Amino acid sequence: MPDEKVLKPAAAVSVILMLIIVAVSFSMKESNKLAGVTGTAVFLMGEESEVAEEKAQEGVFAIFPGEKSKEVLAKLRDKTIVIQKPKSVSEVTTVAFEEIAIEQKIILHIEGIHTGELSEDSIYRVNGEEIYYGSAAAMEGDMVQFLTIAEEKKLDEEYARAHITITLDTNYAYELYEDDGYYYISLLRAKDRYDKIIVVDAGHGGNDPGTFPSSEQCYEKDVNLAIVKHLLEYLKQDDTIKVYTTRTEDVLPTLKQRAALANNLEADLFLSVHCNSNANTQIQGMEVLYNEKQDGTSTFTSKDFAQICLEHTNGKLSLKNRGLVPRSSNVYIVGAANMPVALVEVGFMSNPSDLAVLSNEYYQKKAAEGLYEAVQDAFERLEQREEEDE
Ligand SMILES: [Zn+2]
Structure with missing residues (x-):
């Protein structure tokens, strides 16, 4: 909306x-x-x-x-x-x-x-x-x-x-x-008006379905959006956070638009929600991508944010923990974002047991709950770091 x-x-x-x-x-x-x-x-x-x-x-x-x-x-x-x-x-x-x-x-x-x-x-x-x-x-x-x-x-x-x-x-x-x-x-300037700004991104959309299992009709773009919509509901509970989204419908903003939104707003956090896939259907679990080049320049890094997202979200879903994945150049929005960015690959749609979780509304909401806690945690840590800097 x-x-x-x-x-x-x-x-x-x-x-x-x-x-x-x-x-x-x-x-x-x-x-x-x-x-x-x-x-x-x-x-x-x-x-x-x-x-x-x-x-x-x-x-x-x-x-x-x-x-x-x-x-x-x-x-x-x-x-x-x-x-x-x-x-x-x-x-x-x-x-x-x-x-x-x-x-x-x-x-x-x-x-x-x-x-x-x-x-x-x-x-x-x-x-x-x-x-x-x-x-x-x-x-x-x-x-x-x-x-x-x-x-x-x-x-x-x-x-x-x-x-x-x-x-x-x-x-x-x-x-x-x-x-x-x-x-x-x-x-x-958005940062002059709002203290805490987050951009939430549901991966893919429109005529880009993202990944999907061969077995049934379930598209990544819809799972991503379902999780993001639940997350937006949670985020409404906290009026200290100004939330922007790249999409709330089945549309396809470009990757450039998505990263530009976060950069233009000078957002504090950029969170992107995706699902994974592999030709080997045995491979399963959650991993979170972060920008490896964001180190030393900030006191709260992309890696810190990714770690928090992984802990909280997988705390709710208990999927296999595949850890953090450093990326910068080959995943556009991770590399282009100027602020702590986390791209959460919630699970593998190619794996039957992960897919059962990903396609289930109860777990989609659970994932959102974990991400909400992660966002709260991240803003707390951002504030702590700012105080330490002063
Ligand atoms: Zn994706």
Whole structure:
């Protein structure tokens, strides 16, 4: 489930009628930037610059008008997306915020406006003293890489829904607020906002089933996801931990996306769940992969994390303990992760007795319980090490 935050309570009208797409995707204009630092700064201070004046005549700079500018400025963080409210915004308007972290994407769902009122030119990106607007062309300094606005309206409905989809240059934590004229999405460094961050990854997915036994229809991707979903339930019990996941459905993010999510967020821990396989069906047991190159540079290493995962998880399942496996270059996400990473190969799907455990929901939940304890333990040890360092 994506993180949804509603800015304003809803009074949505839902009539089942034919859905018509009124307007999808605006032209691929280039992004624009408000002159250089000087011009922008001058504009922000409410004074006139040549560029600002010219743009104001085009109606582009309705933002930060007059008296309001100081008040608005005081609210802006270093990086903020400012969306001018449509004229028809009223008490029936609802705004929901959705984050799709693995795609570095946020979506603003706005209900209860008239069609054609939103434009990329009224979606401003404030980055320090620079302001960008328009649909994106990945300009340097613009946090927005890609931007689309889709609008839809059912026949006979008075109001439309708009979906503003914004692809960002990296992953952020978000703060949302609004005033009479604008919606604000402040983009914060995740580590400044959250103390403890973990990225949980269910291996494979979509058209990559992972491994599967020849005997029956049971795919690794589904076992991984089932364990991860149980783990997410456990992690909900601890609100001191901010949890991100690479997938909660049967989809296939790339390995690069998975590692980038953890690295962009500067996550404290990266946990990947997989199942093993071997042509020799006698081979069985649990092993945990870690990044062997992460030693000496950190006081809590990938190996430490892997060891904790192995102890706790196999403590619940009592499979054969195959120990830790050092990897760096040949397993992408283990090698690419900048933080303590553990890739747990829970058991061998090619082995009948392991498979009986892996495909059983009771044991999937047990595995998740072990991983949850491992995560708790790991964060405790991370904290202890930090205290020792101080
Ligand atoms: Zn796998």
